[in-house]
Amino acid sequence: MKILEVRDLKVYYFLHRGVVKAVDGVSFSVDEGEILGIAGESGSGKSTLAHSILRLIKPPGQIISGEIIFQGRDLTKLSEEEMREIRGKEISMVFQDPNTYLNPIMKVGLQVAEVYEAHQDVKVESILDRVVNLFKKVRITDPEKRVYSYPHELSGGMKQRALISMAVALKPKLIILDEPTSALDVTIQLEIINLLKEMKDELNASMIFISHDLELLSEITDKLMIMYAGKVVEYGSTDEVFNNPKHPYTEALINSIKYVRKDILPTIEGEPPSLINPPPGCRFHPRCPKKFEVCDKVEPSLIKLDGRQVSCHLYGEEV
Amino acid sequence: MKKVVEGKSIKKYFIASKGLIGKTEYVRAVDRVDVDIYENKVLALVGESGSGKTTLGRILAGILKPDEGNILFKGIDIYQDGLTRDLRHKIQVIFQNPDSSLNPRMRILEILGEAIKEIEPEISKEALEDKAASLLEDVNLHVDHLYKYPHELSGGEKQRVAIARALAVKPEFIVADEPVSALDISIRAQIINLLNSIQKSLKISMLYIAHDLRTVWNLSDYVAVMYLGKIVEYGETEKVFRNVAHPYTATLLTSAPLMPKEFKKLEIYPVGEPPSLIDPPSGCRFHTRCPLARDECKSLDMELIEVDSGHYTACPFLK
Numbered sequence: 001m002k003i004l005e006v007r008d009l010k011v012y013y014f015l016h017r018g019v020v021k022a023v024d025g026v027s028f029s030v031d032e033g034e035i036l037g038i039a040g041e042s043g044s045g046k047s048t049l050a051h052s053i054l055r056l057i058k059p060p061g062q063i064i065s066g067e068i069i070f071q072g073r074d075l076t077k078l079s080e081e082e083m084r085e086i087r088g089k090e091i092s093m094v095f096q097d098p099n100t101y102l103n104p105i106m107k108v109g110l111q112v113a114e115v116y117e118a119h120q121d122v123k124v125e126s127i128l129d130r131v132v133n134l135f136k137k138v139r140i141t142d143p144e145k146r147v148y149s150y151p152h153e154l155s156g157g158m159k160q161r162a163l164i165s166m167a168v169a170l171k172p173k174l175i176i177l178d179e180p181t182s183a184l185d186v187t188i189q190l191e192i193i194n195l196l197k198e199m200k201d202e203l204n205a206s207m208i209f210i211s212h213d214l215e216l217l218s219e220i221t222d223k224l225m226i227m228y229a230g231k232v233v234e235y236g237s238t239d240e241v242f243n244n245p246k247h248p249y250t251e252a253l254i255n256s257i258k259y260v261r262k263d264i265l266p267t268i269e270g271e272p273p274s275l276i277n278p279p280p281g282c283r284f285h286p287r288c289p290k291k292f293e294v295c296d297k298v299e300p301s302l303i304k305l306d307g308r309q310v311s312c313h314l315y316g317e318e319v
Numbered sequence: 320m321k322k323v324v325e326g327k328s329i330k331k332y333f334i335a336s337k338g339l340i341g342k343t344e345y346v347r348a349v350d351r352v353d354v355d356i357y358e359n360k361v362l363a364l365v366g367e368s369g370s371g372k373t374t375l376g377r378i379l380a381g382i383l384k385p386d387e388g389n390i391l392f393k394g395i396d397i398y399q400d401g402l403t404r405d406l407r408h409k410i411q412v413i414f415q416n417p418d419s420s421l422n423p424r425m426r427i428l429e430i431l432g433e434a435i436k437e438i439e440p441e442i443s444k445e446a447l448e449d450k451a452a453s454l455l456e457d458v459n460l461h462v463d464h465l466y467k468y469p470h471e472l473s474g475g476e477k478q479r480v481a482i483a484r485a486l487a488v489k490p491e492f493i494v495a496d497e498p499v500s501a502l503d504i505s506i507r508a509q510i511i512n513l514l515n516s517i518q519k520s521l522k523i524s525m526l527y528i529a530h531d532l533r534t535v536w537n538l539s540d541y542v543a544v545m546y547l548g549k550i551v552e553y554g555e556t557e558k559v560f561r562n563v564a565h566p567y568t569a570t571l572l573t574s575a576p577l578m579p580k581e582f583k584k585l586e587i588y589p590v591g592e593p594p595s596l597i598d599p600p601s602g603c604r605f606h607t608r609c610p611l612a613r614d615e616c617k618s619l620d621m622e623l624i625e626v627d628s629g630h631y632t633a634c635p636f637l638k
Contacts, residue, residue: 041503141591155592156368185367185530186574187589212504215576256508259536259579261557264512268505271473 002069003173003206004053005029009066011045011052014059018276022048022061024230027302030174035200035207037221037238039214039253043272044227046210050178053208054093055083071173089119092167094196096179098159102151108162109135109147115169134165138195157188161195168199175200176208181216193220215257218242226250229273229283236308246310248290282313290314322391323492323524324356324379329388331374335597346596348374349385350548356492361518361525363539363556365532365571369596370545373496376528380412380494392492408438411485415497417477421469427455427480428465434487454483458513475506482513486521493518496528511537532575536560544568547596547604553623554630564632567605585637587611603633611636 011023023045030036040046051057053068055075068075070091075083087093095101103111112131116122128147135143138161151159160180167175177196181189197220200207211217217224218238225235226249234247245251255266270287273279279286285295294313302309303316329352332345348371356362356379366372377383379390381397390397392410402410414420421430431451435442442450452462458479469477478498485493495514499507511534518525518538529535535542535556542559544552544567552565560582563569569585572578589608594600600607606616613636621633 041505157592185593187367187570188592190574190588213576214504219576253504256504257533257577259533261536262515263537264515265508265537267508267512269509271475271506272503 001032002029003032003071004208005067005069006049006053007067007069009049009052009068010064011048011057011061012064013061015276020275021230021278022275023052025066026227026230026232027066028225028232028235030206030208032206033200033204034223035197035209035221037217037224038208038210038227039212039217039224040227041212041272043229043275045230045275046227047178049227050093050176050208050210053176054087054091056093085119088115088166088172089170090172091174091176092170092172093176093178094160094163094167094180096182098156098163098183099151101163102159104151106150107148108151108154108159109149112147112162112166112169115166119170131165134169135162138162138165138168138199139191140165156184157192160184160192164192164195164199168203171203172205173203174206174208176210178210179212180209182211182213189216214242214253226253229278230275231283232302232309232311233284234308234310235302236310240307244306246305246308246315247284247312248288248314249284252289282311320360321358322355323358323393324354324526325389325391326352326354326375326379327389327391328353329375329378329385329390331371331378331383331385344597347371347548347599348596349378350599351388352545352548352550354379354543354550356524356526357541358524359522360540361527361538362541362543363527363529363535364543364545365529365535366545367530367571367593369547369593371548371596372528372545375545376494376496376526377412379526381407381410382412408488409491411488411490411493413478413481413485413493413495413498416501417474417481418469420481421477421484423469425468426465427451427467427469427472430469430480431455431465431484431487434484438488450487454487455480457486457517458483473506474502475509478502478510479513482510482517486517490523492524492526494526494528497530498527499534500529500531507534514538532560532571532578544571547594547599549604549621549633550623551605551621551633552631554627558627558630562627562630564626564630564637565605565634566609566611566637569637570608605634 007027009023009026013020038046052063063076109131113127116127131147132143140146140161181192221238224238224241226233228249234241234250245254252268268287281296281298282300285291300311300313302311305315329349331349332347335344335346337343364372378385384398428451431454432447435447435450451465460479499510527538539556542556543550546567552568563585569587570589572582573586587610591608594607602617602619603621606612623631623633625631
């Protein structure tokens with residue numbers, strides 16, 4: 001069953017220099033219990049997409065059109081007050097850098113307790129026990145002591161665990177992770193990933209995992225969506241997309257993460273385009289090794305092919 | 320093989336807190352480390368954040384004086400004897416973040432010009448422009464970029480400029496400190512290929528500091544693995560990857576997503592969080608996180624032992 005369905009979502013930023021089309025007509029859905037990975041380079045729109053789901057886009061950014069259907073309700077139509085009820089309780093989010101989201105002058109345990117206070121009619125003091133239990137669950141060592149620690153007294157991994165405890169405190173149905181482990185070392189990363197998967201299973205929740213780290217996504221996600229310059233270029237089961245990529249961009253990305261000894265690494269020439277003046281036709285065409293006549297003229301649409309969707313003229317138009 | 324850089328028993332402690340009555344606490348960033356870099360070879364220095372690899376890199380580059388130990392560059396002690404201006408130019412550093420290493424108020428021409436004038440103070444304006452242009456060509460940038468400011472360039476282009484500036488003074492030894500970690504995957508491979516080709520064509524010796532094992536596998540001839548201020552394993556890259564001889568290296572190889580099977584001979588995962596550098600564990604510093612730790616690891620002072628010709632490990636139990 002679908003828990004979230006995003007239809008033709010457009011999110012633009014209105015700047016003096018022009019309009020940045022960060023997310024430009026993106027559709028996807030998340031099934032119950034599923035982990036969807038969204039991969040892309042910086043500027044591909046993946047983070048904007050994640051923030052839009054929780055309606056966290058601030059001016060000059062704006063959701064222009066499209067629908068975000070969560071458990072039957074269109075989130076784009078809700079009032080700010082109704083959204084507040086959903087954030088944290090129904091859908092929660094874990095961000096990349098815990099330092100930005102933890103208050104440096106407030107004890108960590110109290111910050112987590114605030115999550116309960118915001119959504120339930122309880123006092124902070126009476127729920128510290130619950131926070132200690134939560135800390136135990138996310139495997140923070142010495143939880144009784146740690147609830148009284150300040151953020152700077154915790155390591156990066158511990159801070160991220162504290163944020164995860166906040167995200168799972170109210171048993172949400174959907175957890176959005178925006179590069180949750182990019183700031184961490186690889187050995188810690190693995191532990192955090194395992195913890196997240198455990199939490200997801202326990203809550204029977206779904207997950208959207210946003211990362212530029214295709215290797216990581218390939219190991220933990222059920223479905224994979226590749227974004228380029230605000231558009232979806234390929235979207236389907238992780239196995240299919242990763243092991244048998246169809247879009248030249250996906251293929252090049254996967255090639256660029258191979259282990260090559262003392263020889264030239266396969267690359268994608270050039271740089272990602274400006275989102276104010278994206279290239280005409282297919283946005284990837286200036287960097288594409290397989291481009292041909294139509295690519296700079298006609299924008300390809302997503303078509304179904306071998307158990308995934310792909311937007312590339314190589315495969316013709318849908319019949 | 321000729322040694323270009325020889326580091327002997329390097330020690331660098333930073334003061335963490337100075338007690339009025341209590342004793343002063345130190346961060347033991349580099350704790351009596353020996354390291355050699357051979358002519359025309361790349362040594363990769365690998366480790367998690369806080370392992371001391373950046374500190375060691377800065378010491379070897381001649382920009383941070385160690386508390387103890389000697390660093391010889393082509394036989395001359397950098398800190399005892401001091402380097403002449405000419406020799407100083409032979410050592411260059413490329414940093415992780417080009418935004419903080421390129422002056423935002425200078426055009427690329429001026430940035431490169433400053434470096435060129437270091438070795439040719441009397442150069443004419445025309446000759447300087449020609450030289451700067453050819454430097455840009457060496458790093459595959461268009462000559463138009465000479466008249467741009469750093470903010471007009473992308474991250475990858477800025478890193479190319481930083482590399483061009485390093486090349487301007489005809490270096491023999493380059494310390495590249497995580498030069499690609501801040502870049503997108505598709506750009507990363509381009510910069511690694513560039514470093515690879517200039518290293519080969521100009522016969523530069525290089526210290527490549529990284530935590531990304533894929534680029535280490537591609538670029539390096541030798542690897543030194545650092546943990547809490549100590550080198551725990553050292554050897555030819557092929558040997559270290561294929562016949563891992565220290566549990567810490569094994570956990571790094573195991574934790575990295577998509578690591579080829581052939582490098583996962585010993586599949587072990589670390590336990591817990593990295594301890595603090597202020598009060599590192601006794602004996603083998605990795606014992607608190609090592610799944611293979613025995614009682615004696617808590618007290619044994621681990622010295623590097625040779626397991627294979629030129630392949631050293633600090634763990635006597637893993638041969």
